[in-house]
Amino acid sequence: MYLDLDGQGARYAQLIRALKGAILDGRIAAGARLPASRSLARELDLSRNTVLAAYEQLQAEGFLLGRVGSGSFVANVGSAAPPRRASNVLIAPLSAFARRALTHTDGRRIPGRQHLDLRYNLQYGLPLVNPLLASVWRREVSRAAEHAEFDYPDAQGLPALREQICDYLSRRRGVPTAAEDVLIVSGTQQAFSLAARVLLEPGDAVVLEDPHYRGARQAFTTHGAHARGCRVDADGLVPAALPASARLAVVTPSHQFPTGALLPLARRVELLDWAAAQRAWLIEDDYDGEFRYGGRPLAALKSLDRDGRVIYIGSFSKALFPALRLGYMVLPAALRDAFVAAKWLEDRGNNSLEQAALAHLMSSGGFERHLRRAALALRARRAAMLNGLAKHAGDTVEVVDSNAGMHLTAWLTRANHGDCERLVAHARERGLGLYTVAPYCMKPPARPGLVLGYASLPPADIEAAMKLFGKCLQEIGLR
Amino acid sequence: MYLDLDGQGARYAQLIRALKGAILDGRIAAGARLPASRSLARELDLSRNTVLAAYEQLQAEGFLLGRVGSGSFVANVGSAAPPRRASNVLIAPLSAFARRALTHTDGRRIPGRQHLDLRYNLQYGLPLVNPLLASVWRREVSRAAEHAEFDYPDAQGLPALREQICDYLSRRRGVPTAAEDVLIVSGTQQAFSLAARVLLEPGDAVVLEDPHYRGARQAFTTHGAHARGCRVDADGLVPAALPASARLAVVTPSHQFPTGALLPLARRVELLDWAAAQRAWLIEDDYDGEFRYGGRPLAALKSLDRDGRVIYIGSFSKALFPALRLGYMVLPAALRDAFVAAKWLEDRGNNSLEQAALAHLMSSGGFERHLRRAALALRARRAAMLNGLAKHAGDTVEVVDSNAGMHLTAWLTRANHGDCERLVAHARERGLGLYTVAPYCMKPPARPGLVLGYASLPPADIEAAMKLFGKCLQEIGLR
Structure with a gap:
């Protein structure tokens, strides 16, 4: 009997895999008697105990039948799948979603930050390295772990964290909101991904500022939406250039990404009027609204939202750091239940520990x-x-x-x-x-x-x- | 001038909101002169500084024009959105996905565990409360926080954690795999949600054991797939009852959920044959494969997968606790890039801290x-x-x-x-x-x-x- 051990892991496990493969391929037929453990051990240069343990396991799994005094016989395990090797050949087609998703990873096998060997890397999004924050965060995490929750979290987000975010938004961004309108998500990216599914059918149009944040475009177009660009000038999005029909527009009024423009009030009002005429939703991506170095910060677009069409997105990737994977959405009342349900169906809510650590960092004043x-x-x-x-x-x-x-x-x-x-x-x-x-x-x-x-x-x-x-x-x- | 302060937060912020509302509603017309700060302060029983600060902010935001010596004038901010109040009335339709999502939250406003006042709650999924685990986990988290990573994580999951999962799966579940085939996800629920999008078009059929885990059905049907039940008996899924055509089947061979049956080898082989004939994918949900109290654990179905059609899902919700929100998928080579891209587009990967803590818990032997x-x-x-x-x-x-x-x-x-x-x-x-x-x-x-x-x-x-x-x-x- 020819058995090819694959050399990975324990010899015992190798032998089990090799025997299973031979049985499933039909190289060892149903009813055949396996060699005595002693002789197989000698043949493969294994200890007899290794062979005995493998036989025992295969018997427990139903591959072998043991008959006292007469050795081990191969069970009839039905016709097995053909002995193809797992390969990169697709055995069934991927979805259109998956095919679109693959176009966005730029041929990189594992998407994510590429760690380049550079003296000075001016890449956008690299976090502020801050030893004080590291030690503050360490303390908060250890503290949160003292009071760890073990059961499923609240899918909408830890209530204490949502309360803190309300307080922060009302004081710093002019957005009065209630904890029940806040949804904690795994960063801005998940906010876009949920919004695509909740608000758009494949084929619907979404307006993006041009230029814009790529992650937003990728989330919406992978869902199947058609992205339409809207021109941006030194004052940000040009309302006159908004297309005639769209279900949603994604905007960065506080700090146009990446040009940096600040959208003036008159344009904000025009944008809201456009959305009202279109019956369109607006997503306000306030990705770095925390950092303004001259003048008072302008209130968010959301503060002008009179009829509940602006979805506000905030992130802790810039205010703290990206490895946290925490962000939030402020949802109009009419959208809240649908977004919470979508989040619950996606992942049952974010993990408890870092939400608790962040809530305490905010309530203690450490965040500000x-x-x-x-x-x-x-x-x-x-x-x-x-x-x-x-x-x-x-x-x-x-x-x-x-x-x-x-x-x-x-x-x-x-x-x-x-x-x-x-x-x-x-x-x-x-x-x-x-x-x-x-x-x-x-x-x-x-x-x-x-x-x-x-x-x-x-x-x-x-x-x-x-x-x-x-x-x-x-x-x-x-x- | 009648101004209604809403009583929320600082008086300064209340006044700003009230003035903005009045300007946007047209109750104060463009060009109108606002009262002198002193008289408005008296009228509203505010300090004059509060009124001055509010005027200053409104000027900074473009709502007011100040003319030296002649007071503050309302700027022309264009026609404002109608003064509807944010309400539960949808201003634009939700997607079909969102409408389906809402049907799954059973009318509960905030989905998640309902905390009932019961002496003895025999609800499935409540975690094993274990003070020793709590202290071990606290130590691992504090340790991981000492070496915190701040930048974006690897979207596929922390390599050290994926290595540990490979080691564990090969020793305990008979699944030889490589770290590059493992994807870390936010629990089993996200694995189902990603699989729905990557493998199925809306309208495609997915086979579920009947009975089955509800979260799987909810994820697939919300995506728009048609769920077809397959009968289960005392030996688990009945292969003869598998429907004639489907793109995917979700199975629990190690411990049928919820009946508890263990799928015998012959049925596993029949199931694989069915999938090969259908060109269908199989998802093996090994939700509690860690806990078997009699006999040796059977190897996972994935160990019989000769042609790369089985997607194996594991979870730490049972082996550790649900608040962690960590699970993993073992992907056939042909599906790996598409699933990693989908995860990257969904949320850029899981947070780093708990992945690092878990990797060390596993490598130190603490997990086992x-x-x-x-x-x-x-x-x-x-x-x-x-x-x-x-x-x-x-x-x-x-x-x-x-x-x-x-x-x-x-x-x-x-x-x-x-x-x-x-x-x-x-x-x-x-x-x-x-x-x-x-x-x-x-x-x-x-x-x-x-x-x-x-x-x-x-x-x-x-x-x-x-x-x-x-x-x-x-x-x-x-x-």
Whole structure:
């Protein structure tokens, strides 16, 4: 009997797999007698106990019948599936959803952040590294673990956390809301994914600002919605450019992503009027509304929502850090039950521990202390970047300075898109991670631009990065 | 000027909201001059500073224009949305998905566990309360927080956790797999929800055992799939009763839910043959495969999967506790990228902290120590329930004793479905929580039955609960 042990894990388990395979393939026929344990052990260079244990297990599973004094016989296990090996060949088609999903992972096997070997990485979304936050968070988590809940959580989110979010939104974002209208979700991405399913049929139109956050487009188009772009200028979304019919628009009025524009009041009102005329929903993605460095923060669009059509999305990925995977939605009363049901059917709600830790961080004042410290740090990093750009890039870039957030957009004044790609490639070779505006756009933008994240690097590194940026501009002849 | 302050939060914020509302409603017209701060303060019994701060904010937001020396004028903010109040009236239709989702929350506003005031609650799924686990978990969480990751996690799941799951599955469930085939998800529920989207178009047929786990049916039917039941007998799913055409079947071969049957090998092979003939996928829901109290555990169905059509789902909700919201899928190579992309588009992956804590719990041996302790405790609770049923219910019930899991199914031998409902209602009045098999069924079962969870009560409580159960049977004349 030829048995091929696969060499993975315990010899006992290898032998079981090999025997099962041979029985299921029909290489050992039903009714056949297996070799005596002693002889098989000798043949395969195994201990006799290993063989006996494998026979015993196969007997327990019904592959072998033992007859006292006469050895082990192969049971009739019916016709087995053909001995194809598991492969990458699909045995049945994927859904249209799955085929669309695959187009969004850019051929990367495991989507997620690519860890590049760069001296200075200006990628947007890298978190502010903050040892004080790390120790505060450690304390909150340990504290929450002392009072751990073990049963299923509230699918809508921990009530104490929802209360804290209400308090925060009313004080800081001008959004008066009640805990029953807040839904805790696994980050902004899940908010988009749930909204796609709850609000849109495949084939429905969704309006996205152009440029926009890619994760939103991916969630909606994978669901099967048609994304329509709306032009953005220095004041953000241009209401006159809104398409004639759509079921939903996703907007970033506080800090247009990625251009940084702040949508003026008159445009906010026009946007609400458009939505009312269309019977459309609006999603306000307030992804970094916590960080504004000049003037008072404007109230959120949601604060103008008179008839319950604005869905407000907040995230702790920027205010705290992305590994937390926590965000929230403020839902109009008419949508609340449907979104909560969708969340419950998706994953039964978020895990309890970090919700409890976050609720206590907020109620103890630690969250707002962190926000104040983070804003100071971000302001210094932003200043270092603005100074560095002025000094080392001069008028080769035009910077959109919105006094907010964790990134700047810099438009290249003397370059075409090809130059910009060359700049990015050259900078990467020199250890500087630059990222263009292009992937955020549906239509190619009129001018090439860069999205420059400054949250993860201390000011000295940003200064050095800007110096290197200036050198790169010179080296490829743009300055 | 009549202004109605809503009494919520700071007076300053109340005044801002009231003024904005009046401006947007047109009650204060564009161009109108607002009262001097001093007189408005007197009128509304506010401090003058409060009024000044509100005017200043409204000016910053563009609602007011200040002219030096001549007061504050209302800006032209365009025509505002009509002054409807946010209500429960839908301003635009929900998707078909959302309408189906709402049918599954049973009219409860906030889905999730209902906390009933019961002396003994025999609800399935309540976790094993275990002070030792609580302290072990607290230690692991604090330890993981020491090495917290802040950036986006790996969307497929923490590699260290996936490695540990592979090791565990190969040793304990006979499933040899590689970390690259494992996807970490937010519990079994998300596995079903992702599978619905990746494998099925709305309208496709999915086979469910009848009876079955409701969460699976809800996920698939909300997606729009047609659920078809397959008969179950004392040996589990009856392969001859599988429908002629389906794209997917969801099965519980190790411990049929909720009847407790163990699917024999011959039926497993028939099931695989059926799937091969249909070009169908199989989902193996191994929800409590960790706990088997007699004989060796049978290897999972996945161990017989020769051509990559079985998707294996495991959960930590039973092995540890539901508040963790962590589970995993073992994916055939051909499906891996599509499922990882779907998870990435849904929520960018699970939070890092508890994945790291769990990975260390597993690698340190603590997880299997816990499983051994939990199995001992569950065995004692199960024995108490079996003894109590024999003593207090006698032949009024027929118990399916599958030597596994955290629940028993007890069929009522002398009762009809109406009697069973009366029994449940009567028991609830007496402080005993009983749950029927009916909600798990597509067709009403031939006999009424109860799903009796025993994980959350110590043996003495289970004894007392069974005594009360016997009394209830007598009181309503079933014994």
